[in-house]
Amino acid sequence: MSQKEVLIKFPDGNEKQYVQGVSLGEIANSISSSLKKKSVAGVVNGVRYDLNRSITQDAEVELYDIASSAGIEIMRHTSAHVLAQAIRRLYGDVNLGVGPVIDNGFYYDIDMDSTITVQDLSKIEKEMAKIIAENIEIVRVELSREEAKKLFQKDPLKLELLEDIPQDEIVTVYRQGEFVDLCRGPHLPATRFIKAFKLTHISGAYWRGDSNNKVLQRIYGVAFATKEEMEEYFHFVEEAQKRNHRKLGNELELFMFSEEAPGMPFYLANGQIIRNELEVFLRKLQHQYDYQEVRTPFMMNKRLWEQSGHWDHYKENMYFTKVDNQEFALKPMNCPGHMLIFKDKRRSYRELPIRMAEFGQVHRHEFSGALNGLLRVRTFCQDDAHIFVRPDQIENEILLALRLIDRVYKTFGFEYDIELSTRPEDFMGSVQLWDQAEASLERVLKNLGYPYKINEGDGAFYGPKIDIHIKDAIKRSHQCATVQLDFQLPEKFDLTYIDEQNQKVRPVVIHRAVFGSIDRFLGILIEHFGGAFPIWLSPIQVQVIPVSNSIHKEYVEEVTRRLKQEGIRVQLDIREEKLGYKIREAQMKKIPFILIVGDNEVENQSVNLRPYGQENSLEVQLDDFISKIKNVIENKSLNNNEYDLG
Numbered sequence: 001m002s003q004k005e006v007l008i009k010f011p012d013g014n015e016k017q018y019v020q021g022v023s024l025g026e027i028a029n030s031i032s033s034s035l036k037k038k039s040v041a042g043v044v045n046g047v048r049y050d051l052n053r054s055i056t057q058d059a060e061v062e063l064y065d066i067a068s069s070a071g072i073e074i075m076r077h078t079s080a081h082v083l084a085q086a087i088r089r090l091y092g093d094v095n096l097g098v099g100p101v102i103d104n105g106f107y108y109d110i111d112m113d114s115t116i117t118v119q120d121l122s123k124i125e126k127e128m129a130k131i132i133a134e135n136i137e138i139v140r141v142e143l144s145r146e147e148a149k150k151l152f153q154k155d156p157l158k159l160e161l162l163e164d165i166p167q168d169e170i171v172t173v174y175r176q177g178e179f180v181d182l183c184r185g186p187h188l189p190a191t192r193f194i195k196a197f198k199l200t201h202i203s204g205a206y207w208r209g210d211s212n213n214k215v216l217q218r219i220y221g222v223a224f225a226t227k228e229e230m231e232e233y234f235h236f237v238e239e240a241q242k243r244n245h246r247k248l249g250n251e252l253e254l255f256m257f258s259e260e261a262p263g264m265p266f267y268l269a270n271g272q273i274i275r276n277e278l279e280v281f282l283r284k285l286q287h288q289y290d291y292q293e294v295r296t297p298f299m300m301n302k303r304l305w306e307q308s309g310h311w312d313h314y315k316e317n318m319y320f321t322k323v324d325n326q327e328f329a330l331k332p333m334n335c336p337g338h339m340l341i342f343k344d345k346r347r348s349y350r351e352l353p354i355r356m357a358e359f360g361q362v363h364r365h366e367f368s369g370a371l372n373g374l375l376r377v378r379t380f381c382q383d384d385a386h387i388f389v390r391p392d393q394i395e396n397e398i399l400l401a402l403r404l405i406d407r408v409y410k411t412f413g414f415e416y417d418i419e420l421s422t423r424p425e426d427f428m429g430s431v432q433l434w435d436q437a438e439a440s441l442e443r444v445l446k447n448l449g450y451p452y453k454i455n456e457g458d459g460a461f462y463g464p465k466i467d468i469h470i471k472d473a474i475k476r477s478h479q480c481a482t483v484q485l486d487f488q489l490p491e492k493f494d495l496t497y498i499d500e501q502n503q504k505v506r507p508v509v510i511h512r513a514v515f516g517s518i519d520r521f522l523g524i525l526i527e528h529f530g531g532a533f534p535i536w537l538s539p540i541q542v543q544v545i546p547v548s549n550s551i552h553k554e555y556v557e558e559v560t561r562r563l564k565q566e567g568i569r570v571q572l573d574i575r576e577e578k579l580g581y582k583i584r585e586a587q588m589k590k591i592p593f594i595l596i597v598g599d600n601e602v603e604n605q606s607v608n609l610r611p612y613g614q615e616n617s618l619e620v621q622l623d624d625f626i627s628k629i630k631n632v633i634e635n636k637s638l639n640n641n642e643y644d645l646g
Helices: 024-031 032-040 071-089 118-133 143-149 155-161 227-243 244-252 269-288 302-308 310-316 335-343 391-411 431-448 518-529 549-565 581-586 599-604 623-635
Strands: 005-009 016-021 039-044 047-050 060-065 107-112 138-143 171-176 178-183 198-206 215-224 299-301 320-323 325-328 354-363 379-389 415-421 454-455 466-473 476-485 506-516 542-546 568-571 593-597 606-611 618-621
Touching: 016 143, 016 310, 024 032, 024 039, 024 060, 032 039, 032 391, 039 302, 071 118, 071 171, 071 178, 107 320, 107 391, 118 198, 138 143, 138 244, 143 155, 143 171, 155 178, 155 354, 171 466, 198 227, 198 623, 215 227, 227 244, 227 518, 269 354, 269 379, 269 518, 299 302, 299 476, 302 310, 302 325, 302 335, 335 354, 335 379, 335 506, 354 593, 379 518, 391 415, 391 431, 391 466, 391 506, 415 431, 415 476, 431 466, 431 476, 454 549, 476 518, 506 518, 549 568, 549 599, 549 623, 581 593, 593 599, 599 606, 599 618, 606 623, 618 623
Parallel strands: 005 060, 415 454, 542 568, 542 593
Antiparallel strands: 005 016, 039 047, 039 060, 107 215, 138 171, 171 178, 198 215, 299 325, 320 325, 354 379, 379 506, 415 466, 466 476, 476 506, 593 606, 606 618
8 A cells, every 4th residue: 555645845836745744854855965954944834843743734845944034033942942951950840931032032931949140141051052062852742731731740830831722722842852841843953953142131020921920030042043143243232232322311411311200201401402403404394395384282172082083092092181170181192183273264175285294292101111211202292294185186295205204314314114004903994995095005105116015904093004114323123204194084073175166075184204203213313323413413513622721712712602603503611621631521422523722723713623533633724614514514414524534
């Protein structure tokens, strides 16, 4: 009797018959020994499989090597098991929780009497390295529930996890030498495939994220396909720490926080200068694009938020208060206020489009654990705009909004990616209108030739949106700008305009933000520039330092006065401190230009110029310096150094 066969289809479209029960490893070996050697796992009919798991039916398969994104993820999962095995070897019968994969690495939650310290991590790493060197085979085993309960009878946390596995799901464990763990997998074929790892830190974590449960010890680690990639990662981490906006915000005196207003930033003089520059910059651009700037109240009646739909979709994130026995809410966004302004007077089709913009302060309740400097706050300034259009104007207005966003981001040197977010589960309105809105957004992106990704189900509850993700100097992605198409709010607020036939017709609303949140955008800029802002944004653009306060005071005061007259933000340092100390302090504050004045400069009516980050200096005429710096500021150049000092 001949053995049954299965038909295996490969990514290139080729097909081949194999004996039923064949494994991915055997399939790889049948193609080439080198493919078998480098393969670590695969996918079978859309499900990830271990290399040695049997295939019992016709399948489409794909093999993963360790360098693939899936291969790295599987390696990180196996690294968590190796960590747990090392803990068991070193500390005996501890209770193990879960060990999932996270960005760049893994962790494992452990319940044990003794406390693991940072000093213990090197010892655990050595044991993990030993397990990897032992090249222990990793085997998937299917068990009955009774067998699994018996196996984990001394592991209360594993028994709890076992109870939560659906009855129709197969229970699997993975054996790794003497170590066995409850796990769905998949895993590497053996421990030797783990290439580069390091344990990073320890924290406490509630079991299963529930504050009613006990706190476990959580050990974190990272793992990569090569040592070079791991070194690159730690370089990135070091660079990110240097650029941390909370650290630089404190050092450069940009902003502060207080327990009297948790999650609500206080802007110091230097930070407010940057905020003002950002607003002035965008305000001028919006004026060129014919926006009308408005201002709406911070607090409005609860019934307005019920009418807009925010009450049903957003009330958990809103702040409420009572005034004259009526309930009011601090606005979490500006949209409803702009709807009221549009509705306040009779509108004609000739007026449209109406581009209404606001730098509006909004309040949103965020959990305290989610707060993160300026990147996640409870009150922020939203550079919001709502464009009221006729249907025939939709695509042109979206195009103009995207061009405005592009102009702003190019000014800061940001590259960006575009994402089209479609209808969510809790959408308002008809499917037909949603389809129409999504098609309009997609058509504009295609006509502009912009590459984009579809983000299924992530649209706002009132309409689909285009989200812009900028990349900072160390290639981190941040979602900031957005363009959203909305057929719902005009319906809810009964907005109309009079068309050519003298009939009342609904407008369509385009929601648009460029910075998104000025506060968050500032946090991103601080980290993007590492605190060394281009001169047009710098709170102090020039620092003037005399060699001698008594001898050169009159001339440095004249230099300072001239710079102020030209609109340059200048600071004069005439403290009784050593010259070298003053220069170092100005460099620490990342001031773009230091002007030092001594006898030669007084005699020649010049200044000794030292740009930030440069060792050399250059004597230049004051008038020449002012002319060049004004040009850099006016052009919003990203390069402060108009002077090449080598």
